[in-house]
Amino acid sequence: MNLALFSLLLLTLQSAKGSDQEAGSYRTLQQNVLVVTPKVDSSAVQVPLQCGESYGDRKIVWRSKNGVVGEGNRINVTVEEMFGGNYSCHDDTGYLNHTLVLVQGSKNAILENSDSTDPIQCLSNNYSGHFQCSWKWSHGRKGDVLLVTVTRSSVEINCTVDPSGQSIACRDHTHCPYVEEVERITLTLHVKRGYRVDIYKKYFYISEIGKPDGISITKVGNTYKWEYPETWSVPHSYFPLTFEVKMIHLKHNCDCKSKVCISKNIQTTDRHWPVREKFLFCIRAQDALCNSSWSDWSQAEPYKKKSHCDRRSYNSFVCNTKSCCPVGHELCFSAESYNA
Structure with a gap:
């Protein structure tokens, strides 16, 4: 009997664990931003929200674009499929805090991608440690850069995001061009569109992304x-x-x-x-x-075309380009029309 009860309890625990894994998980990406990762797009995930440690004794109301979603300092919201939301908490005095809940899709779709090219392209015109990376939005899916982290050997590399949101400029201050690179640079890009977030990763050596400038x-x-x-x-x-x-x-x-x-x-x-x-x-x-x-x-080119003007009369010229026609002259003929 005891063995049967133990087996039933074990089966119940395994089922609960399986349901939790099937439902998915969530994590804090940065302050006020949570990312939900469902196991399947149709699953529902319970996400706990907290207004703030210091607001425990206040009468708090949570709101989203759909209206009031809960009361109290701590609430749970249900995130279904790809529907996240921006949840804000308020008391009698007004706004207190908010949490943006984003959902990570099972397949990236915000950046332009193809079988032959990587969605993120990185280039460097020398080996000084400077490099640039860029990307394009998919057709009809313009997004926003949420977070970019670039590291090598767990050391953060300084980068600046272009105002267009489609490129970054970086410099690896630890890079020595005269020593063989041991570890690759890791670039992690979080982009969002609505309440969807896509996460892209790229790994590379600076020696792999070299592209000289044009030749003079x-x-x-x-x-x-x-x-x-x-x-x-x-x-x-x-x-x-x-x-x-x-x-x-x-x-x-x-x-x-x-x-x-x-x-x-x-x-x-x-x-x-x-x-x-x-x-x-x-x-x-x-x-x-x-x-x-x-x-x-x-x-x-082996030669440059030169414009020429042949005097036809005292007050007009034969021209083969508009640039050689004197200003104010009404009579200016092309060489072809004159010879004809």
Whole structure:
């Protein structure tokens, strides 16, 4: 008999534990903000709210957008599915405190995401410890940044959120560019839309997110020359770059990948290239020692079109561009119309 009672008690405890796990849980994210994590989207979670330790002897009323939801310093509210709320407590004198209750969905949906790209993109134009991370809102789901934490080895990294709410700028003061990174940076982003909160995480080394700035090209005689970006880390012998050069037919642009528009496409460590007539010169750079991002394309044309003006008569000119027409002259013809 005792064994049967013990088995029944054990079964009851296991069932209660299972129900609690099925219902979900909640945690304090920051002051006045609770996050509920239901096990399934349709579950209901009981969440306790407290107005404040010092308000225990007052007559307190709790309100939400739906009206009065309870009385007393401590109450429980039921959070169902994805419906959170902003609950405020009041006494006879007015507002005292509030708690924002958010619900974490089973699948993130606020930021734009795809199978080929991470929702958070991080880049650094050198190895000084500065880096930027950005994201985009999903179509029709503009949200707000609730909390961003960036750490390495449990040490917090200072970051500033852009006013747009779609990027941060950070600097890891402990980063040494001449020493191999041992631990990755951890970025945790909490974004909310209504009473829904999504949590995104990203882990990376600064060496993995390097992207040089664009290349500055100069044309000296019949040769293109270029240097490392001014923002790139020095010495260049320790932080070498490799360059990709493409010669593109002038009617196309540097993004063209077809064999029809590309005359030559090679990678080189040289910093000069011969000019070719009727071809667009395109160049970009990448860290030679890391498989990180290429810089954006920079380009140069073999020659620049020059405007010219041929005197036709005493008070008019033949022009091939509007810029060469004298101010106040009513008669200004294009070279094509004049020759015709």
